[in-house]
Amino acid sequence: MLPADVLDQYEELDEIAEEYGTSQMLSALLACSDAPEGLSGEVLYGVLGFCYEAVLDGEDVPVYSLEAESDNAWCREAIEFQKQVVSEAFGSSVDDS
Incomplete structure (x- = not known):
């Protein structure tokens, strides 16, 4: 468990942050730093989801749908990057489905 002062600082920063995606990135960092048993598959799934x-959030995708996200270059790039990192971590390939 993270110290209370760290969590207080997180909340303060989250309240004043103006950049899109800041809240989600802070949540990803908190999830990483507050994983008592390391980055399990469940924690990693959450971290990648926050990212x-x-x-x-930064792309302001109007409707969250597979089609809208597939049409967005940054969304496609983020998904490909995450697939590559997971694949490299496990020493295997992740199919394109």
Whole structure:
């Protein structure tokens, strides 16, 4: 568990941040730093999800749908990057489905 002062600072920063995606990126950092048993698959899934949500927030995708996200270059790039990182971490390839 993170110290209370760290969580207070997180909340303060989250309140004043103006950049799109800041809240999601802070959540990803908190999830990483507050994983008592390391980055399990479940924690990593959450971290990657927060990071992707930051991209969605920054891109202002009007409707969250597979089609809208597929049409957005940054969303596609984020997904490909995440697939590559996971693939490299596990020493295998992730299919394009």
